[in-house]
Amino acid sequence: MRVRATVVAVSGAMALSALAVPVAQAAGSGSHHRVDTLKALHAAASGGSAFAGARPAAGAPYRLDARFGSVRVNKGRPIVAGAGGKVTVPVTFRITHGAGVDLAAEDVELDLVLYRGASFAHPDHVLIGDFRPTCGNASATVASCTGTIDVSPSVELDDADATVWKAAGYVTDWNDVDPGSDDVDWTKVGYAEGDALAAVRLQRFAKLTVNAAPEPVKKGRTLTVTGALTRADWDRNKYAGYSAQPVQLQFRKKGSSAYSTVKTVRTGSAGALKTTVKASVDGYYRFAFAGDATTAAVSAAGDFVDVR
Numbered sequence: 001m002r003v004r005a006t007v008v009a010v011s012g013a014m015a016l017s018a019l020a021v022p023v024a025q026a027a028g029s030g031s032h033h034r035v036d037t038l039k040a041l042h043a044a045a046s047g048g049s050a051f052a053g054a055r056p057a058a059g060a061p062y063r064l065d066a067r068f069g070s071v072r073v074n075k076g077r078p079i080v081a082g083a084g085g086k087v088t089v090p091v092t093f094r095i096t097h098g099a100g101v102d103l104a105a106e107d108v109e110l111d112l113v114l115y116r117g118a119s120f121a122h123p124d125h126v127l128i129g130d131f132r133p134t135c136g137n138a139s140a141t142v143a144s145c146t147g148t149i150d151v152s153p154s155v156e157l158d159d160a161d162a163t164v165w166k167a168a169g170y171v172t173d174w175n176d177v178d179p180g181s182d183d184v185d186w187t188k189v190g191y192a193e194g195d196a197l198a199a200v201r202l203q204r205f206a207k208l209t210v211n212a213a214p215e216p217v218k219k220g221r222t223l224t225v226t227g228a229l230t231r232a233d234w235d236r237n238k239y240a241g242y243s244a245q246p247v248q249l250q251f252r253k254k255g256s257s258a259y260s261t262v263k264t265v266r267t268g269s270a271g272a273l274k275t276t277v278k279a280s281v282d283g284y285y286r287f288a289f290a291g292d293a294t295t296a297a298v299s300a301a302g303d304f305v306d307v308r
Helices: 035-045
Strands: 005-009 015-019 066-073 079-081 087-097 108-119 122-127 134-139 142-151 164-173 190-194 199-204 206-213 222-233 238-241 246-253 260-266 272-278 283-289 303-305
Touching: 066 108, 066 164, 066 190, 079 087, 087 108, 087 164, 108 142, 199 222, 206 283, 206 303, 222 246, 222 283, 246 272, 260 272, 260 283
Parallel strands: 079 199
Antiparallel strands: 005 015, 005 122, 066 087, 087 142, 108 122, 108 164, 134 142, 164 190, 164 199, 206 222, 222 238, 222 272, 246 260, 246 283, 283 303
């Protein structure tokens, strides 16, 4: 298992993971190399990227014949994270590679990560999985891979992270070169990268409560319906009120399976909700929030009211 990562940017199109502790597990198994290994690879390429057509640095890694495709993150759905715990996000992808590239070799490392920012070469934030992806051969030159991105909100996320993220992937072939050596021949090391392979939205998890009173109530009398809309606050690792948001008050008649909208109410301070309706028949009241770009949709469990 590896811990959280940051990406070290390399000139041109190249970017490599520089992890906080031992990292870079070979595809599907094996332990991780130390952070200084990938920092050294960064240093070897930082004089110019041959992949971008710039003047290569002396001893720069060569371009590996490997390309990412069919990338899918979280089955195409937004990622929703609460204030704590861990969110495990499934990822699937394919790598098409040359006949001379063995992705199952012990000295080959590959990964798919999420980042936000201008590019993988210049990210603002990066998210990775606890383990490297595992790959199986779909053909002699195509591998199908599965993995996860593992997110610990209380450790990794800030409120600014509720936005669109992009997927990037890379493959490193060490070709029997010892990455821990003091004198690495970088010309023998292959590297391939894919940027902006897919996009996924990361949203803050929301909670919504409701209470209709009094219960029971006489027909024609006024019901007061209260509640609160809160969402994950990643800056403070707790849930906080979401104010000035449109929330629908909905009603489902006893014996029915469908809710209908009664009215729209806006949340006040600390996400508070309060409105009134006339009691008519037995049924369930709930609040429903449609969600927005930063916050996931949520509906409260219905509160049953007995009308007499």
